[in-house]
Amino acid sequence: MTAPPNAAAPGSNTDLVELYRGMRRVRTFEERVGELFVRGQSAGSMLHLSIGEESAAVGFVSLMRDGDTFTTHHRGHGIFLARGADPKRMMAEIGGKEAGYCRGKGGSMHIADMGLGHLGANAIVGGGIPAVVGAGLASRHDGRGAISVAFFGDGAMQQGILYESMNMAALWDLPVIFVCINNQYGMGTRIEQATRGRALHERALAFGLNAETVDGLDVRDVREAASRLIDAARDGRPGFLAIECYRFFGHARMDKSPYRSEQDEQEGRARDPVLFARQALLDSGQADEATLDAMDAGIAAEMDATIDFAAAAAEPPLGTMFRDVYAPGEPEPEAVATRIDRILARG
Amino acid sequence: MPKKSYRQAINEAIRQEMARDERVIIMGEDISGGMGAPGEQDAWGGPMGVTKGIMPDFSRDRVLDTPITESAFIGCAAGAAATGLRPVAELMFVDFMGVCFDQIFNQAAKFKYMFGGKAVTPLTIRTMYGAGFRAASQHSQCLYPLFTHIPGLKVALPSNPYEAKGLLTQAIRDDDPVIVFEHKAMYDDEGEVPDEAYTIPFGEANVTREGDDVTIVAFGRMVNFANEAADNLEKAGISCTVVDPRTTSPLDRDTILETTEETGRLVVVDEAHPRCNMASDIVGLVSQEMFGALKAAPQMVTAPHCPVPFSPALEDIYVPGVARIEAAVRQAMGKGH
Ligand SMILES: Cc1ncc(C[n+]2csc(CCOP(=O)(O)OP(=O)(O)O)c2C)c(N)n1
Ligand SMILES: [Mg+2]
Numbered sequence: 001m002t003a004p005p006n007a008a009a010p011g012s013n014t015d016l017v018e019l020y021r022g023m024r025r026v027r028t029f030e031e032r033v034g035e036l037f038v039r040g041q042s043a044g045s046m047l048h049l050s051i052g053e054e055s056a057a058v059g060f061v062s063l064m065r066d067g068d069t070f071t072t073h074h075r076g077h078g079i080f081l082a083r084g085a086d087p088k089r090m091m092a093e094i095g096g097k098e099a100g101y102c103r104g105k106g107g108s109m110h111i112a113d114m115g116l117g118h119l120g121a122n123a124i125v126g127g128g129i130p131a132v133v134g135a136g137l138a139s140r141h142d143g144r145g146a147i148s149v150a151f152f153g154d155g156a157m158q159q160g161i162l163y164e165s166m167n168m169a170a171l172w173d174l175p176v177i178f179v180c181i182n183n184q185y186g187m188g189t190r191i192e193q194a195t196r197g198r199a200l201h202e203r204a205l206a207f208g209l210n211a212e213t214v215d216g217l218d219v220r221d222v223r224e225a226a227s228r229l230i231d232a233a234r235d236g237r238p239g240f241l242a243i244e245c246y247r248f249f250g251h252a253r254m255d256k257s258p259y260r261s262e263q264d265e266q267e268g269r270a271r272d273p274v275l276f277a278r279q280a281l282l283d284s285g286q287a288d289e290a291t292l293d294a295m296d297a298g299i300a301a302e303m304d305a306t307i308d309f310a311a312a313a314a315e316p317p318l319g320t321m322f323r324d325v326y327a328p329g330e331p332e333p334e335a336v337a338t339r340i341d342r343i344l345a346r347g
Numbered sequence: 348m349p350k351k352s353y354r355q356a357i358n359e360a361i362r363q364e365m366a367r368d369e370r371v372i373i374m375g376e377d378i379s380g381g382m383g384a385p386g387e388q389d390a391w392g393g394p395m396g397v398t399k400g401i402m403p404d405f406s407r408d409r410v411l412d413t414p415i416t417e418s419a420f421i422g423c424a425a426g427a428a429a430t431g432l433r434p435v436a437e438l439m440f441v442d443f444m445g446v447c448f449d450q451i452f453n454q455a456a457k458f459k460y461m462f463g464g465k466a467v468t469p470l471t472i473r474t475m476y477g478a479g480f481r482a483a484s485q486h487s488q489c490l491y492p493l494f495t496h497i498p499g500l501k502v503a504l505p506s507n508p509y510e511a512k513g514l515l516t517q518a519i520r521d522d523d524p525v526i527v528f529e530h531k532a533m534y535d536d537e538g539e540v541p542d543e544a545y546t547i548p549f550g551e552a553n554v555t556r557e558g559d560d561v562t563i564v565a566f567g568r569m570v571n572f573a574n575e576a577a578d579n580l581e582k583a584g585i586s587c588t589v590v591d592p593r594t595t596s597p598l599d600r601d602t603i604l605e606t607t608e609e610t611g612r613l614v615v616v617d618e619a620h621p622r623c624n625m626a627s628d629i630v631g632l633v634s635q636e637m638f639g640a641l642k643a644a645p646q647m648v649t650a651p652h653c654p655v656p657f658s659p660a661l662e663d664i665y666v667p668g669v670a671r672i673e674a675a676v677r678q679a680m681g682k683g684h
Contacts, residue, residue, distance in 0.1 A: 043481055043657065043658065043659050044481050044482070044483070044657065045480055045481040045482055046481075046482055046486070096481075096657055096658035096659055096660070097658070098658075102657075104656075104657060104658035104660075104661070105483075105484075105656045105657055105658060105661070106483060106484075106657055107481075107483045107657035107658075109482075109483055109485070109486075110483055110484065110485070110657070122485070123442075123482075123483065123485035123486055124442070124443065124445065124446065124485055125415045126415075126446070127446075127485075155414075155415040156415065158414035158415050158416040159415060159416060159417075159446070160416070160418055160419070161446075185384070186376075186414075186415055187376065187377045187380065187391065187394075188377045188380035188381045188382075188384060188390050188391045189376075189377055189380070189381075189382060189383075189384070189412060189414075190383050190384045190385075192383060193382050193383035193384070193412065194414040194415070195414065257386070258381070258386055258387040258390045259380060259381025259384040259385075259386040259387050259388070259390035259391070260384055260385060260386040261385040261386045263385070264384075264385040264386065315658060315660035316656075316658050316660060316661060318660070318661065318664065320656075320661070321651065321653060321656055321661045321664070321665065322651065322653050325652070325653045325654070333652065339651060340664075342651075342671075343651060343664050343665070343667075343671065344664060345668075345670040345671040345673070345674035
């Protein structure tokens with residue numbers, strides 16, 4: 001199995017600059033999403049930020065390649081951005097605008113793009129997991145050599161569907177990886193209160209998967225673990241990876257996390273994968289403060305522009321309400337105009 | 348009578364039933380919240396704070412935060428009900444029923460019948476439904492028609508705080524599995540709610556307006572919209588009866604038939620999708636039982652046959668509103684109205 005073309009040697013410093021850039025982009029994007037919410041301009045009532053989890057998204061996704069597919073949970077902005085999404089179109093979707101990835105009909109929790117292999121973010125905990133088993137099957141059928149990856153939170157570790165899916169992936173030797181982003185909390189419940197089980201990856205071992213747990217503090221460690229699992233998966237040996245990190249803020253934007261102590265938050269936020277990578281770059285002399293500051297400023301400007309783009313974008317036309325319920329060619333029960341007239345009480 | 352919110356009314360019903368009967372327990376995801384986390388305990392009370400404060404007043408033995416594992420905890424609640432407890436399980440959003448549907452419609456709903464009447468399953472499931480919350484397709488559905496379809500399940504749709512307390516109390520005391528549908532846009536609605544415990548019997552509709560021209564049958568949140576439409580129409584000289592059936596199963600057929608016979612015109616308002624929903628069910632009932640008494644074709648006001656869209660511009664017109672109900676009433680009245 002040869003390494004994918006876009007992979008630099010794991011751990012190299014050139015690589016770390018790019019990984020840092022990727023993580024900073026995710027963080028800044030999420031900060032802008034949060035600002036949008038605070039300013040009352042975001043359309044959605046439920047926004048889940050992935051701040052603190054950037055290494056999971058960027059470290060893993062940096063080794064995926066064209067044709068690979070994936071699903072995410074509700075906290076999936078960072079994963080999609082790392083996979084090459086246009087942040088403007090993401091922000092437009094979060095704002096419910098037509099220029100968004102789902103024409104404004106999905107929002108933050110359902111962002112998807114078949115072209116980039118994104119089979120959908122999901123608002124059902126565990127709901128996106130079995131689709132990657134199917135995508136793995138389709139990939140093997142076509143001999144594409146593509147892998148399919150399910151990203152989900154620690155909460156989904158208690159959903160039965162994960163185990164049914166891992167079992168099938170192992171049984172059929174599918175090119176599939178299950179990635180659990182363990183940010184220690186599912187809403188207000190700490191992982192220790194959700195399971196008596198030991199290391200999460202041991203469950204996957206029991207089903208015959210390659211499985212590891214990795215600390216998400218150093219993005220290079222995540223990337224190395226991902227590299228091992230991805231190589232095996234491309235050869236039809238499915239895998240599981242638990243990435244340990246911390247959810248820096250509340251579950252959704254309204255949640256102020258009163259169930260956590262200040263100390264818990266301080267310790268958790270001290271394990272900051274973005275600042276850790278930055279320090280590693282400075283310590284190794286690979287980059288200086290001025291270079292990194294300039295990079296950060298460029299990213300800030302890029303992400304500021306996403307808000308302006310989303311604010312200026314158009315609302316979806318009313319007729320799109322009825323579009324895409326079925327495949328094209330399916331007879332419409334009634335003309336769209338009639339249906340709009342009815343719901344606007346103009347009938 | 349004291350004023351209370353829909354949220355408080357539900358909280359009070361649960362507390363009073365827990366105090367009255369120690370077999371009543373509650374369970375769900377973060378229904379207390381923060382269990383074992385290094386900060387405030389009882390930090391959530393469910394995502395809308397409905398059950399907040401119950402855990403400290405009772406105990407962790409009777410207020411159970413569950414993992415995110417709907418099949419298992421709903422099935423567990425059904426099993427506990429069949430073996431002597433009276434569980435009130437919170438299934439956060441009705442959309443998540445997809446995860447545990449088997450446990451509800453193949454298991455809990457059928458224990459009694461399949462076992463030749465030997466099982467009793469006093470299970471209550473509280474769940475949130477409805478659009479208008481900017482929460483997209485997987486957090487906005489109604490779905491109560493699906494559960495109404497299943498023999499063995501009872502389905503209640505409280506339309507205001509008074510109804511919420513009385514119907515939930517009845518659900519907890521009821522010996523069958525009951526699903527109580529709470530509209531997520533109504534938790535802050537206020538209304539008069541007695542302090543003492545009371546029940547509202549299932550299958551007895553509430554007539555909220557009496558009129559001569561048109562009977563409007565509406566469900567859950569739509570009852571309030573129907574009342575508003577009726578008040579507006581009154582000023583325009585059209586007088587409406589508004590019927591809140593309160594429960595879709597059992598259904599108070601008599602009140603629906605009698606009030607429709609009096610007016611000869613029927614409008615049904617249902618926030619669910621139009622196919623196989625409560626509106627089509629009631630129109631079918633009325634058409635079969637008293638076709639001859641109808642002066643006009645019955646009208647159905649429902650959401651359209653598409654998932655709930657995320658975009659506010661679309662969602663705002665998705666949910667049936669007062670203007671649509673008024674238009675349907677005028678349509679039933681015919682030319683000149
Ligand atoms: C089937 C289902 N149950 C419950 C919920 C409500 N809910 C949304 S996110 C969440 C917590 C998920 O925790 P985790 O999987 O750890 O992801 P995180 O939010 O920490 O990223 C819950 C309970 C849901 N969306 N779907
Ligand atoms: Mg989590």
